Amino acid sequence: MTTPAFSIVIPTFNRSDLFPYAVKSILRQSLQDFEIIVSDNYSEDDTAEVSKQFTDPRVRYVRTPRHFVIADAWEFARRHATGRLIMMLSDDDALLGGALARFYKESQRYGADFLFCRPATYRDYSFLGAERNSVHCPAFTGISRLVDVDEFIRPLFLFRHKFDMHPSAFMFAREIADIVERRTGRFFWTNGVEYSAWPIAATFTKRMAYIDAPLVILGRTAKSWGTNIALCNPGKERIKAFTDDVDHRRNHAPLNNFTMCNLIAEGMLTAKDLFPKEFEAYEFDEAHYLRRTMAELRNRKRIGVDVSAEIEELLRYAAKYPSLIEEFTTKEPRNENPVRQQLLSGVANKMGARTLQHWLERRRQVREIRKGNVSCGFQVAGEDFGFDNILDCAEFLTRILNGSSVDALMPADCPSGNDHDFRPRHSVGSNA
Numbered sequence: 001m002t003t004p005a006f007s008i009v010i011p012t013f014n015r016s017d018l019f020p021y022a023v024k025s026i027l028r029q030s031l032q033d034f035e036i037i038v039s040d041n042y043s044e045d046d047t048a049e050v051s052k053q054f055t056d057p058r059v060r061y062v063r064t065p066r067h068f069v070i071a072d073a074w075e076f077a078r079r080h081a082t083g084r085l086i087m088m089l090s091d092d093d094a095l096l097g098g099a100l101a102r103f104y105k106e107s108q109r110y111g112a113d114f115l116f117c118r119p120a121t122y123r124d125y126s127f128l129g130a131e132r133n134s135v136h137c138p139a140f141t142g143i144s145r146l147v148d149v150d151e152f153i154r155p156l157f158l159f160r161h162k163f164d165m166h167p168s169a170f171m172f173a174r175e176i177a178d179i180v181e182r183r184t185g186r187f188f189w190t191n192g193v194e195y196s197a198w199p200i201a202a203t204f205t206k207r208m209a210y211i212d213a214p215l216v217i218l219g220r221t222a223k224s225w226g227t228n229i230a231l232c233n234p235g236k237e238r239i240k241a242f243t244d245d246v247d248h249r250r251n252h253a254p255l256n257n258f259t260m261c262n263l264i265a266e267g268m269l270t271a272k273d274l275f276p277k278e279f280e281a282y283e284f285d286e287a288h289y290l291r292r293t294m295a296e297l298r299n300r301k302r303i304g305v306d307v308s309a310e311i312e313e314l315l316r317y318a319a320k321y322p323s324l325i326e327e328f329t330t331k332e333p334r335n336e337n338p339v340r341q342q343l344l345s346g347v348a349n350k351m352g353a354r355t356l357q358h359w360l361e362r363r364r365q366v367r368e369i370r371k372g373n374v375s376c377g378f379q380v381a382g383e384d385f386g387f388d389n390i391l392d393c394a395e396f397l398t399r400i401l402n403g404s405s406v407d408a409l410m411p412a413d414c415p416s417g418n419d420h421d422f423r424p425r426h427s428v429g430s431n432a
Contacts, residue, residue: 004058006034006100007083007174011074012091013041013067013245015223016050021391023054025094028395031101034058039077042067070246074188078177085113085171088193092219093168094122094390097398099215103171106144112209113173114201119164120214122393126222128232131379135393137214139377144211150281152202156195156268157282159261159289167194168216172201179204184274191246192260195267196274203278214397219390230260230296233303254286254317257310259300261293290318294328374400 008026012019019038026036036054040047040063051061062080064073074088085107089095103115121136123129155161177187180200189196202208220227228234228242243258252269253262265284272279293314297307318324365378387393 004033004035004083005031005085005104006171007037007081007086008034008095009037009039009077009081009086009088010091011039011041011077011088012043012047013073014043014045014047015091016043016045016047018219018221018223019047019091020050020053021094021219021389022089022091023059024391025096025394026089026100027054027056027059028097029095029100030098031104033104034100035060035081035083037062037077037080039073039080040064041073041076070191071188071193074193075186078187081174084174085115086174086177087171088167089216090166090168090219092221092224092390094217094219094394096215096217096394096401098402102211102213102215106209106211107171109144110146110207110209112146112205112207113176114171114205114208115211116163116170116209117211117213117215119166119169119216119218120397121218121220122390123220124390125388127220127227128222128234131381133382133388134379135217135382135387135397136379137374137377137397140214140375141212142375144209147208147210149202149205149208152208153199153279153282156199156264158285159264159292161264163210165194165198166216166218168218170194170198172197173205176201176204189270189274190263190267192263192267195264196270197267199268199271199279200275203275214401217390217394217397226260229258230300233300233305236306239305254289255293255310255313257293257297257313259293259296259310261289261296265289287321287324290314290321290324291327369400 010019010022023036023038026034036056036059038047038051038054038059038061040051040061042064048061048063051059060080062077064076068076078086078088085103087103099117103117106112107115118138118140120138123131123134123136125132152163156165180187187197187200220231222228222234225242228238246258250256250262250266252273253266255262255265269284272282272284294311297311297314300307301311315325315328318328361379365380366384368374368376369378369380382388382393385396387396
């Protein structure tokens with residue numbers, strides 16, 4: 001049996017409405033040398049039945065013997081991969097059309113066995129917040145380059161990481177995972193799987209390559225863990241349901257909460273504990289970790305989440321840093337925006353300041369995209385460009401980043417204007 005170039009592994013649980021988009025985005029790839037593993041973490045919905053729609057022999061469905069916590073479910077899924085390079089694609093995410101071809105090209109160009117890119121983000125109609133059915137494409141250059149291990153790991157321990165660490169943006173050689181498993185018994189360890197696995201993989205990579213282009217879209221939905229825990233307030237019961245489904249043990253993190261900061265801390269400190277020699281040079285910046293955690297908790301508080309217990313725990317722990325206690329106990333600054341205050345008068349009173357600001361910004365960005373200015377980044381609504389799900393959004397981004405004309409992208413009922421081409425300075429397939 002021929003070993004595929006890529007194994008795209010999709011861990012999923014009770015998301016039969018989402019994972020098919022991820023699968024279809026892979027089947028649409030220009031490079032077809034892959035296998036797809038849909039790994040069902042003992043779902044209670046119709047995931048097993050829905051997976052039968054995919055008759056392509058490269059798509060395999062596997063199911064855990066019982067419901068696992070996140071790290072165990074991902075480890076179970078990974079072990080079914082046979083490809084040379086593995087991507088753990090979240091079930092609410094999608095690949096742009098030329099993503100695998102670009103990853104393959106850069107792996108060959110650099111001899112890289114650990115690669116990652118800069119992802120875009122799509123908020124679907126179920127997103128619990130503003131900007132439903134919109135895509136955010138970050139600023140990008142389109143270039144690729146080698147990354148030094150120290151450049152990747154050190155900022156993580158300082159809590160000032162340089163790169164987006166989302167699992168869907170990464171490719172790692174199966175050989176790296178096998179080495180780690182032989183030494184420790186497994187590859188994925190913590191709830192924030194990426195914050196232990198990626199630093200560990202970086203220490204064993206032969207060459208690490210970064211592609212500064214959005215090859216992957218991260219989905220933000222009502223079912224997404226990060227959306228509910230970090231971005232929105234879905235209500236106490238919903239938050240409890242998400243946190244009940246993960247491992248509650250904290251073996252290394254100073255605090256015992258479910259902030260993204262704590263997921264990061266637990267992951268990195270676990271990596272350091274497993275491989276003390278490899279991570280000897282990296283010291284965890286605990287003070288900055290506490291500072292970032294407080295900022296995250298205050299943000300959750302602003303949107304109505306009760307984080308009083310978490311803040312009390314943080315203040316007790318931070319008592320050994322008098323300067324931090326002083327900083328944390330001062331009155332929170334009010335972020336008054338003079339532009340927003342201006343908009344609250346006149347026409348803004350009719351539309352709402354936030355609505356008017358978003359409308360003006362969206363109109364500006366649509367005009368910029370029509371001029372071909374895409375590498376500077378943008379956020380636009382699907383209603384402006386005719387997409388209403390992550391798969392169609394992926395097709396839209398694929399075409400826009402490869403220079404499709406405005407008439408091919410604008411919906412039929414949208415004014416066409418001048419027929420400019422979308423010409424980013426560096427397209428998705430560019431290396432220059």
